[in-house]
Amino acid sequence: MTSPQGRMRPQHPARHRVVDLVAAFDLSVRGVVPGHDALLSGVSVASGDVQPGDLFVALSGLKVHGATYAAQALEAGAVAILTDEAGAELLAAAQPPVPVLVTADPRALAGPVAAWAHDHPAHGIVTVGVTGTNGKTTTSYFVDAALRAQHASTGVMGTVELRIGPEAIESPRTTVEAPVVQSILALMHERGATACTMEVSSHALALGRVGGLEFDVVGFTNLQRDHLDFHGDMEGYFRDKSRLFAVGQARRGVVVVDDEWGQRLAAEAPIPVESVSTLVEGPSAQTADWAVTSADIGLDGIGSSFTLRGPDGTEHAAASPLPGRVNVSNAALAIVLAHRAGVDLPTAIAAVGHASAIPGRMERVVERGDGMPLGLVDYAHTPDALVLALDAVRPITPGRLILVFGSDGDRDQGKRPMMGEIGARQADVLIVTDENPRSEEPAAIRAAILSGVRTVRPDLADVHEATSRSQAIHDAFEIATERDTIIITGKGHEPTQEIAGVFHRYNDRDVLRAAAQARRELEGQDA
Incomplete structure (x- = not known):
């Protein structure tokens, strides 16, 4: 049965020839040679989500190779299979009646291939990505509130939900697989959404789930102990988070420099980065591009008010609708992200200050x-x-x-x-x-x-x-x-x-x- 996120696809998808896919990505072909009339209209890494016309990307898993599910994908209507050498060997005996396309790292290629298959839908959408250990969801909702003040329809992909305009479904994880990201962007484009905010997890960055997508602006909240079972240590965790700030992954960044990791990211990122300090006191408050210079931390559900100094030295009265120092930081980052995504500063400040409640966040x-x-x-x-x-x-x-x-x-x-x-x-x-x-x-x-x-x-x-x-x-x-x-x-x-x-x-x-x-x-x- 197709999962809810697997069904979030455009009603009128782009269609491309399999032979053109082979040429575009320099793939080798095993078994059936693709005919010039074979068309693909989607991409899936989950055999249960395959729909007629899909390319099934068979990945090597922790316990079993995705190629073992090829029969299920073919029964659902897959017109070709993309896999690695190990997957091709598993498929050789079965001789599937569709082309088997081989590349060294199909996981890394899944996003770019899906973006190509959907005609690069993000090109018509303002995209904002948010990473960090804590605050991703809150910051993303604050950013979306600001984007909605300037865009008639927006989308959100994150921990809580996958939403386009007023319609939403529960999200299975913080960042969905790369083909799902691209199909949802294509559906946003089809429905007229012109801005999207996405939470980007460290797992997603390590596993290529945002491959094929270049964000307009990305933000970093903080780095604190979490997921060390996956990343090994804090250095590995930081390295994977930093992938979001790579050339080709994002055009510009905004980094909270309240901790040593943010300061390091701001200094080392190869893309243009603006820094945000939210601690009021300390050296970063004097040197950061944007800084919270004073804050009245809200009590008993009254949010927090604060003063945000911009790069030109001008101070702006701002607010967070949620109490606590951490939500001053989230709100300040969101304001700058939304502003760098094209929302005028007064609009961004007002929208963030009046953002509605966020599920499960205080x-x-x-x-x-x-x-x-x-x-x-x-x-x-x-x-x-x-x-x-x-x-x-x-x-x-x-x-x-x-x-x-x-x-x-x-x-x-x-x-x-x-x-x-x-x-x-x-x-x-x-x-x-x-x-x-x-x-x-x-x-x-x-x-x-x-x-x-x-x-x-x-x-x-x-x-x-x-x-x-x-x-x-x-x-x-x-x-x-x-x-x-x-x-x-x-x-x-x-x-x-x-x-x-x-x-x-x-x-x-x-x-x-x-x-x-x-x-x-x-x-x-x-x-």
């Missing part, structure tokens, strides 16, 4: 009052992000700060005790539970978090453990008073929870609302 789900605590959901899932989230919530909490959190399975294990130590230092009550255990034993993940908690609270005072994330949220409501704040971190907007390889429908916001309703009903009965 999202207020239950408001304080009538005996109810304040209940928030935030995506913070790295040590630095957790510090910033708790810092933002503490000033608006007259009572206890209750933290419900966990850590992902099959991911960087080193951050688990770090998360536990941060929670123990900055929250009053901890409820340690599961996030996405994936293939790992959930109890082992919780134990690693609790080992960090014990470095601060050896007796585990006000620390609870819950084997069910839903139960953890209900437990938080049972102990909370109106003066308390409950913050649930780690999953944010995510619509599923992965346990032992099975995806279960689950969302923190829904459970938080249900827990609040259950408490209201119980208190109503008691009255």
Whole structure:
């Protein structure tokens, strides 16, 4: 069955001859020689998403080669297969009735081929890419708000959704595969969207998912510990993030220089780069092209106001609709990105300041009052992000700060005790539970978090453990008073929870609302 993102294609796709594809990319041909009448109209790296007229790109996977799924692709209507030598060898015995096109690195070619197949749809769309460890989603939504102030229709591709104009579907990952990126851009072009904002993950950059796309402007938020299971170390992580700022990948960049990695990227990037400092004090505030010179950090849902100094020395009054220092940084970056993408500065500032709520990002789900605590959901899932989230919530909490959190399975294990130590230092009550255990034993993940908690609270005072994330949220409501704040971190907007390889429908916001309703009903009965 074709996936939802696999169906996001133009109704009237471009069509190109397979023989022209061979010539354009200097491919070798095995088996059937392509005829001059064989036409392709799409590209897919997933056999289940292949549609009639597609080129199926068979990639080498971690466990199995994509060529083993060629029969499924052919049954769906693939007119040719692009693969490497290993894939060609696997296909030789089967003698597929379509041309097998061979290249040394089909993954690297998937994006450029898809862009060619769709007549380079990004050429008619203003494209903005955002990378960094934390803040990609928030910054992307702020940028989109500014672009919508100047463009009649825009698109968004990111962690939360794939959206064109008012229509959206859930996104399967932060950055979809390269052929999907190009088909969505082609659909945007067909529907009249003239601007697109995209989150670009480090995995996507390492795996070529934005190949064939040259962004008009790209932004960098920060680099903090995450995904070291994939990148190996921070140097490898930085190297992959830096790929977004390569010649041919982007025309210009905007980099937040609040950390050493941003400063290094701004200095080393081979494309024109503008720097943004958001720390108010420090050497970068004096030398950066753009700088936040003062900030009034918002409290209790009132966003933050700040002053942004431009390259010409002029100061501009600006705002973030979300509280916390981190969202001043996100808003400042978004303003500059949107401005360099063609939005006039006053329009960008006004639009970002009035941007609507962002799913799962410091999202207020239950408001304080009538005996109810304040209940928030935030995506913070790295040590630095957790510090910033708790810092933002503490000033608006007259009572206890209750933290419900966990850590992902099959991911960087080193951050688990770090998360536990941060929670123990900055929250009053901890409820340690599961996030996405994936293939790992959930109890082992919780134990690693609790080992960090014990470095601060050896007796585990006000620390609870819950084997069910839903139960953890209900437990938080049972102990909370109106003066308390409950913050649930780690999953944010995510619509599923992965346990032992099975995806279960689950969302923190829904459970938080249900827990609040259950408490209201119980208190109503008691009255």
